Amino acid sequence: MPNNPSPLEVHDLTVSYHHRPVLWGVDFTIPEGKIISIVGPNGAGKSTLLKAVMGLLPLSSGYVKIYGEPLQKKRSIVAYVPQREEVDWDFPINVLDVVLMGRYGRLPFYRRLREEDTALAKDALNQVGMLELQNRQISQLSGGQQQRVFIARALAQQATVYLMDEPFAGVDAATEKAIVTLFESLKSQGKTVICVHHDLNTVIEYFDWTILINLRLVACGPTEEVFNADNLNTTYGGRLGLLAEITERLRQSEWKRRAE
């Protein structure tokens, strides 16, 4: 594929924490312009996978390539949205300033931000419906608003690949809908979005492609092909109550698809 390299290729990736592997020999390649979920139980290494891709953790083995090149060469086209809880929301900063951080990587550290940077940040805020709150202190935002600010920061980075750690966790219904709409618009621009996702009920509805992991890779492919009872069973092990519920949902969506 030298002509059309994948936006993200992960090869034989192993990550250890205190000498214990948390990801083991993970290997996958994803297509461009898709909305992709990473699914697995707690402690399966989902966030670790994103952090490893971002070069935030040392790799025990393997490599990661962005459009066929190492991350260092492509950093400016990859935007990362950490989990909301990782940040001190009492930090004395307002909404616009957080979004402007998306522009920091584009300038030498001593250079002042330009007017176009501010314009891009405001445009990003507008896309997530937060422009009116640009001067608000971040401690005065709801969970959904905080998530929107984080996503706006990633948008301001004008990336091609977006890696998001649980963007739907603890957000209100309106924000969830706004994020899904935004994903569709990114997709239509040929951009790739990769999300760690927790809610198995919405995987089929929101994501084109799914990566199932639990320490090792279980499956990676189009959601309708890989998101099935067998793979979920392998990923989630013996958590039957949950599985029964999902299997039931799968059956329903299958039934709906046939009815259509």
Next chain:
Amino acid sequence: MIESEIWILIIASLVAISCASIGVFLVLRKMSMLGDAISHSVLFGIAAAFLLTSSRSTAVMLIGAGAVGLLTAYLASALNRYGKLQEDASIGVTFTWLFALGVILISAFADRVDLDQECVLYGEIAFAPLDTIEILGKDAGPRAVWMLGFVTLANLIFILMGYRNLKAISFDPVLASSLGINVALWHYLLMSFVSLTTVASFESVGAILVVAMLVVPANTAYLFARSLVGMLSWAIFLALLSAVTGFFLASYFEASISAAMAMMSGVFFVIALLSYHLKALKSVRPMSFPSAVR
């Protein structure tokens, strides 16, 4: 006011500005204790630098202290990362150990070390104006003013130049790193400036005032500042206010000037904390229930 009193106020103001401004980033990075640790472990740096070079020049002291300050920051994070120690535990282990080494060096080689540990630890600002330097054969004022003036200027330039990156690594180091900012480099740069500030202030005003000025005004400002610029300005203002009020308090009671200044910073913290909670209480409206029947 006599000349020495004016010098004391100038020295205290320089300590206030340099400590409070750099302290803001320590507080935001949740590393207040690291400032405390560095301010103690630099004693080892000062003693070692003196033994190696037998020079008491400012530059040698600053270099020795800067190196040990970085060593403290490195050891603390290494013990935390590789030794599985909690962050506070690794700071506690590191600085007590280096501080003890410093005390041993000074006491063991007391005949060769022209450093008084009493003075280094409880350095008293009242004596600072007596230690003057000469430039081109003329009396150029207290040595502390020159040293602290240089460090204050260096701190302010560092903060102005690195403002954006310091802000990013304080807000979220993971995010900063994903933006391509070298978080480790900026962390150790910050720690070098903490060490410089500490050692420059240490000798002239004593450890108590240094630790207080690094941490207390910045924490007070954190309670109500709405922006980073605001937090920096408030921290510096509160530090200056503590210095001035502390000075007059000390002269009235004829008490230790350094301790009085440190205490005043605590008083302003308590006032800010109380008003913060009063404001929070007032803003809570009586609970309103939605009308049950529609």
